[in-house]
Amino acid sequence: MDFELTEEQKAIKQAVREFAESEVRPHVSEWDETQHFPREILGGLARLGLMGVVFPPEYGGAGLGYSEYVTVIEELARVDGSVAIILAAHTSLCAGHIFTAGTEEQKRKYLGPLARGEKLGCWSLTEPQAGSDAGGTRTTARLDGDAWVLNGAKTFTSNGTYADICVAMAVTDKTAHKHGISAFIIEKGTPGYRPGKKENKLGLRASDTTEVIFENCRVPRENCLGKPGAGFVDSLKVLDKGRISIAALAVGMAQGAYEASVGYARQRRQFGRSIADFQAIQFKLADMATEIGAARLLTLRAATLADCGQRVTLESAMAKLFAGEVAVRVANEAVQIHGGYGFIKDYPVEKYYRDVKLCTIGEGTSEIQRMVIARELLRK
Numbered sequence: 001m002d003f004e005l006t007e008e009q010k011a012i013k014q015a016v017r018e019f020a021e022s023e024v025r026p027h028v029s030e031w032d033e034t035q036h037f038p039r040e041i042l043g044g045l046a047r048l049g050l051m052g053v054v055f056p057p058e059y060g061g062a063g064l065g066y067s068e069y070v071t072v073i074e075e076l077a078r079v080d081g082s083v084a085i086i087l088a089a090h091t092s093l094c095a096g097h098i099f100t101a102g103t104e105e106q107k108r109k110y111l112g113p114l115a116r117g118e119k120l121g122c123w124s125l126t127e128p129q130a131g132s133d134a135g136g137t138r139t140t141a142r143l144d145g146d147a148w149v150l151n152g153a154k155t156f157t158s159n160g161t162y163a164d165i166c167v168a169m170a171v172t173d174k175t176a177h178k179h180g181i182s183a184f185i186i187e188k189g190t191p192g193y194r195p196g197k198k199e200n201k202l203g204l205r206a207s208d209t210t211e212v213i214f215e216n217c218r219v220p221r222e223n224c225l226g227k228p229g230a231g232f233v234d235s236l237k238v239l240d241k242g243r244i245s246i247a248a249l250a251v252g253m254a255q256g257a258y259e260a261s262v263g264y265a266r267q268r269r270q271f272g273r274s275i276a277d278f279q280a281i282q283f284k285l286a287d288m289a290t291e292i293g294a295a296r297l298l299t300l301r302a303a304t305l306a307d308c309g310q311r312v313t314l315e316s317a318m319a320k321l322f323a324g325e326v327a328v329r330v331a332n333e334a335v336q337i338h339g340g341y342g343f344i345k346d347y348p349v350e351k352y353y354r355d356v357k358l359c360t361i362g363e364g365t366s367e368i369q370r371m372v373i374a375r376e377l378l379r380k
Contacts, residue, residue, distance in 0.1 A: 046117020077252025
């Protein structure tokens with residue numbers, strides 16, 4: 001087993017790091033404070049080929065794998081988790097669902113512009129009464145001639161306000177329960193489709209999280225994504241890879257908080273010497289670095305198995321669970337190392353502390369991950 005990045009992967013890592021440092025870092029605090037959605041950098045991400053990393057060139061993608069993709073997400077999240085999650089929701093959820101379940105015509109029409117970065121995507125599964133129990137979807141879609149008519153509301157949709165293409169789940173057969181949920185592709189500007197309330201969040205404030213509302217929204221019959229009734233099952237497949245994204249997001253933010261802590265410990269002096277000389281601080285840093293390394297390896301394992309075409313339900317849940325909880329612990333210790341300065345916005349660890357909590361909630365809470373892991377273990 002080779003733990004070294006290939007030369008191509010190292011080049012990708014360096015290119016993304018340089019982009020994040022030059023184009024993102026100078027604006028992180030401002031974007032967070034004003035909840036500014038940084039649409040102006042999406043063109044730069046597209047020029048680097050990052051909007052379609054995992055998709056084949058024939059669909060406008062870079063033709064790389066999840067092993068490269070997690071490096072991209074980690075490097076962006078190391079500087080700003082908001083930018084990383086914008087890309088993750090676009091790629092692994094919206095575009096990923098179209099790639100997983102779409103017809104050839106749907107891939108050509110919708111995946112291509114998404115992968116090239118010409119359009120931005122969002123993915124709507126969660127509802128006010130259907131969070132962890134996504135099978136409790138209440139949004140409906142009924143066939144009326146040559147169109148599906150959607151009615152209902154989604155919540156917690158990343159990129160919802162700005163997305164050009166939305167993939168949303170709706171009930172097409174109430175009697176079939178989870179097997180009566182279908183997926184649909186909806187284009188921005190479709191009558192009856194609109195974003196609703198934008199959430200005022202604790203962290204990741206530069207990413208857009210909003211309601212998505214359907215009011216007699218007519219969607220062409222051919223925009224049903226996958227087989228009617230297969231939307232929920234396909235969503236679980238999408239979430240398997242989406243959880244790899246969140247694991248990478250967690251690793252990146254934890255790495256950023258750790259690096260900030262090392263820098264601060266070296267320059268902060270108390271009792272006549274650098275606090276990095278004190279064993280209490282050294283032990284904190286040692287634990288942080290060790291846990292980040294373990295989380296990164298779990299994430300890379302899941303990504304590598306996904307690239308091999310294997311089912312990664314267990315591995316992605318393990319990576320997401322562990323990495324998310326590691327990120328919370330690391331950010332907590334980062335604030336502690338900074339002391340009073342960790343509690344003010346002049347230092348970056350305050351933002352990491354707020355941002356990382358999403359990683360134990362989004363795309364399945366830690367509790368849901370433990371249920372998934374246990375189910376997979378006991379199935380064997």
